[in-house]
Amino acid sequence: MYDFFSPYREIIPDFNSFIDSLNRPAPIHLRVNRIKAEPEKVVQILEERGITLKPMGDEGKRFFEASNLKSSGNLPEYFSGYIHPQALSSCLASMVLAPHRECLVLDMCSAPGGKTAHMADIMGNSGLIIANELYPTRHIPLGHTLTRLGVLNVIYTEYQAQEFPLKQRFDFIMADVPCSGEGRIRKQDESSNSYPSKPHPGDKLLDLQKKMILRGFDLLKDGGTMLYSTCTYNPLENEGAVQFLLNNRDAELLPIDITFPHMNGLTEFNGVSYDRQLYRAARFYPHHLNSVGFFMARIGKRG
Amino acid sequence: MYERFGIKKELFDDYLIFSKKRTFWFLRKSRFISEVSHLKIKRLGIKAFQEVGSFMKPTTRFIQYFGVHATKALLIIDEKQLRQLIDGDFLPFNNELENGYVILFFKGEVLGLGLLIKGMVRSQLALDEVRYLTI
Numbered sequence A: 001m002y003d004f005f006s007p008y009r010e011i012i013p014d015f016n017s018f019i020d021s022l023n024r025p026a027p028i029h030l031r032v033n034r035i036k037a038e039p040e041k042v043v044q045i046l047e048e049r050g051i052t053l054k055p056m057g058d059e060g061k062r063f064f065e066a067s068n069l070k071s072s073g074n075l076p077e078y079f080s081g082y083i084h085p086q087a088l089s090s091c092l093a094s095m096v097l098a099p100h101r102e103c104l105v106l107d108m109c110s111a112p113g114g115k116t117a118h119m120a121d122i123m124g125n126s127g128l129i130i131a132n133e134l135y136p137t138r139h140i141p142l143g144h145t146l147t148r149l150g151v152l153n154v155i156y157t158e159y160q161a162q163e164f165p166l167k168q169r170f171d172f173i174m175a176d177v178p179c180s181g182e183g184r185i186r187k188q189d190e191s192s193n194s195y196p197s198k199p200h201p202g203d204k205l206l207d208l209q210k211k212m213i214l215r216g217f218d219l220l221k222d223g224g225t226m227l228y229s230t231c232t233y234n235p236l237e238n239e240g241a242v243q244f245l246l247n248n249r250d251a252e253l254l255p256i257d258i259t260f261p262h263m264n265g266l267t268e269f270n271g272v273s274y275d276r277q278l279y280r281a282a283r284f285y286p287h288h289l290n291s292v293g294f295f296m297a298r299i300g301k302r303g
Numbered sequence B: 001m002y003e004r005f006g007i008k009k010e011l012f013d014d015y016l017i018f019s020k021k022r023t024f025w026f027l028r029k030s031r032f033i034s035e036v037s038h039l040k041i042k043r044l045g046i047k048a049f050q051e052v053g054s055f056m057k058p059t060t061r062f063i064q065y066f067g068v069h070a071t072k073a074l075l076i077i078d079e080k081q082l083r084q085l086i087d088g089d090f091l092p093f094n095n096e097l098e099n100g101y102v103i104l105f106f107k108g109e110v111l112g113l114g115l116l117i118k119g120m121v122r123s124q125l126a127l128d129e130v131r132y133l134t135i
């Protein structure tokens, strides 16, 4: 594990704690779905069931760590769509994009739908979200998630995100692109000694990410906002893709204003320099925020 | 909906209803819908009803969403009764009500539907989803 991530030794602060955190399984995080339920009521029901809930962040009763819960899928509150098991870092993506009510949103890579559903919650189930996902098989879990959570402001499409039709522009775009998934590498459970194998981003994946970020930007209305995110630490897939956008379009990086612990984006890695604006991107590490490793950049199109 | 459950029609004013082959879908109204009509749409909103014979059968997800506004044809069940329904048993329904669907409330949550026939309610919850519920 150590060797595997050692190329990131210089960019991940407190590297040994980072490695230690990977030896512990990720906790179960729950997001309360305000489309269907009042957070206070849900907390009360879950606590009555003996589930210990630790609120995460200052956002009121919306995100919780459920320390003594093995899985949430068997709870009646899951079936009723009151809760959704979702990594905290994934929840932060929709929070940072913060789509407004009554606006038009595109989720370029939607399945299995955690971020789409969270955006619908933030939008009060109003306006319209286009939930795009290329693979038909991935539309099954996507549909299950969104209908269980009562998402009614959604139209599903099946385009290649990098070729999504340009005819209509959007106020907000979520570009949670396919990635090598390094941020998900953690010990599966306390007793196991195995880790998932390290995925490696091939040139094809890097190329796809660049095409997606460009298309996402081109699909924004003037004054619109896009969130580019991955669950990987690899700068090539993160700062590298954003740099590609900055080289090719008049995009600007917007600040990410959250209280959850994170590091700034990189302005240099392995002898490659990135635009100074990249410090505005955010990197989330499991030894800071006990969740999936994550990257996000909030990108604006000048109005 | 109003006749059976007392759910007021006005609640549906904010939604567009699409139908295809005896199935009805609800989508939240929005000024953007006409603007995205060039897109090839795979599906939309949530499946709301299905015409089954002369009945309109609401889907579980639809009733979970709108059922909180129901004022009649409700059955409040406890842990033991939910287990009985999941196990395939019938529950007695004491109020005078015509045969048809009833909304199952469990701990204040709308779980889904039961079907009332001759004073007894059977579960309409998808068994593969509720069988393993930790009640």
Ligand SMILES: C[S@@+](CC[C@H](N)C(=O)[O-])C[C@H]1O[C@@H](n2cnc3c(N)ncnc32)[C@H](O)[C@@H]1O
Pocket (backbone or CB within 6 Å): A090, A108, A109, A110, A111, A112, A113, A114, A115, A116, A132, A133, A134, A135, A138, A159, A160, A161, A162, A176, A177, A178, A179
């Ligand atoms: C990181 S996941 C998205 C996770 C999702 N945003 C969520 O929060 O649940 C990336 C998704 O992109 C889909 N995908 C892969 N290539 C794609 C393409 N060319 N166009 C659109 N979607 C694609 C994958 O099938 C996968 O479901």
